[in-house]
Amino acid sequence: MLSKLSLSQAIEKLESKEISSEELTRFSLSVIENKDKDINAFITVLTDEAIDAAKIVDGKRLKGEKLSHLAGIPVGVKDNFSTKNVLTTAGSKILSNYIPCFDSAIVKKLKNQHAIIIGKTNMDEFAMGSSTESSFFGPTKNPRDLERVPGGSSGGSAAAVASDEVIYSLGSDTGGSIRQPASFCGVVGLKPTYGRVSRWGLLAMGSSLDQIGPFTKTVKDSAIVLENIAGADKMDSTSVDREVPEYSKMLGKSVKGIKIGIPKEYFEGLDKNIKESVMEAAEILAKEGAQIIDVSLPYTKYALPVYYIIMPAEVSSNLSRYDGIKYGFCSKDAENLMETYLKSREEGFGAEVKRRIMIGAYVLSSGYYDAYYLRAQKVRALVKKDYDDVFSKVDVLLTPTSPVLPFKIGEKMTDPLSMYLADIYTVPVNIAGVPAISVPGGEVDNLPVGIQFIGPQWSEEKILNVAYIFENNRR
Amino acid sequence: MSKLSKEQVKNIAKLSRLGIKESEIDKYSKEISDILTYVEQLNELGVICAEPVSQITGLESVTREDAKYEQKICSKEELLKNAPEIKDDSIKVKPVFEERESI
Secondary structure, three states: OOHOOOOHHHHHHHHOOOHHHHHHHHHHHHHHHHHHHHHOOOEEEEEHHHHHHHHHHHHHHHOOOOOOOOOOOOEEEEEOEEEEOOOOOOOOOOOOOOOOOOOHHHHHHHHOOEEEEEEEEEEEEHOOOOOOOOOOOOOOOHHHHHEOOOOOOHHHHHHHHHOOOOOOEEEEEOOOOOOHHHHHHHOOOEEEOOEEEEOOOOOOOOOOOOOOEEOOOOOOOHHHHHHHEEEEOOOOOOOOOOOOOOOHHHOOOOOOOOOOEEEEEHHOOOOOOHHHHHHHHHHHHOOOOOOEEEEEOOOOHHHHHHHHHHHHHHHHHHHOOOOOOOOOHHHHHHHOOOHHHHHHHHHHHHHHHHHHHHHHHHHHHHOOOOOHHHHHHHHHHHHHHHHHOOOOOOOOOEEEEEOOOOOOOOOOOOOHHHHHHHHOOHHHHHHEEEEEEEEEEEEEOOOOEEEEEEEOOOOHHHHHHHHHHHHOOOO | OOOOOOOHHHHHHHHOOOOOOOOHHHHHHHHHHHHHHHHHHHHHHHOOOOOOOOOOOOOOOOOOOOOOOOOOOOHHHHHHHHHOEEOOEOOOOOOOOOOOOOO
């Protein structure tokens, strides 16, 4: 059946001409048509554009042209990726009418490889949230249980893959926004090393933290997507010029003798059922010959406070560009320039965005800068050092992705701090700029649990391989 | 104690160019104070002997040649299409200076 196809299976079927890209694309569109009124994973669906693009790829394939693995396969892209001539809202009212005149680097890369961009996925407003409830376009529902959130902020991208609306999708991860929704929806989500993938044209949230990555059905699929989107870009000065390995060809190596660290700080006060799932994952890998080692990252508890200083500081600066003048929503009630700013931003931004802008302005303001922002940057060095130290002893870390199971819609919206705590195991990874992957690791109360593997910077092939071995040895 | 006063909230909102309603100030004051109290856990660490991190992979001074991009990303016409109000090929804005400046 087309709906259960993984990316690797779709590639095989397309390359052997068993199916055409048009068939695959029409199928994907029909699933969206049937399911998305309930799930709301998409803000924009590009029906005609997708079918036209699919026909072009089919023509090229018939002519025997050499094509990328991603050619002809439908993909959902989070709505904070700029897409030329296609609405790009970041889930916000302030951009609810914004149509970019350029493609982000990764969208361009996908188009150059003839990937079929089937639509733009729903997200928390400006990627600020862990539930996709703060979208101006309404919440996305978890396909596993429509009363629950899909996680966030890339909830639309996760739900689109989990409900078979698309074979894979792309999201962005500033503090867990790929891994946590992947965990909540029971799919694979990968956040690469900071700088691995170009962010040019991605609507910035926390520029020292943001990174782009895939949602897929299998670990191998994530490896395939990553090897096709990674690499340096002169338009993103934070992208790093390092060789991009063929990740998908490096999977399946034995984990015999590999050292897997279990950091105790990631288990303190953890739900015992989630803990059990994580320990089962450790056992499975131990059976395959991995060495399981207890380790400690003592500064873990400070990563979330560091995040809630550094990220809002960057947010307050990055979001100052939305002023109601050059593009986007503009208040009709303004009588002078100052009112244009004040009212457009008041009416255009939601509560969480406003909170973070104000926190950011506060921690950066003179008199408070040293006490908050500078201090947070110093503690960031300590969190990073924790990882450097631990990775001199072990190869990868094994942790839960989220401390909680997918929660009910509305459950945490009134208490910002309790929402923030949902990211406690994913945020430290962004603080240290290291890569991590969330892989489905069983269920508790019929809800998916995600297992997170974390590696040193630029070690994607390592975490992908361990995750792959785990995935293939689960019952 | 980091409890933000009403005045401080108003001031931050103004600095951030965010209009907020009088009725929301108490809510923001409480929520932001709670978050600040939470992040102040960092004070437990006392004096920190570490260099502040602003770039996590260690890149330094990434520069490019000071030259025009050969390729135009968007034309002026395309850019103007998104502006809420335009006049004679330019973006139109509300008055910057009022005739009667309040003192």
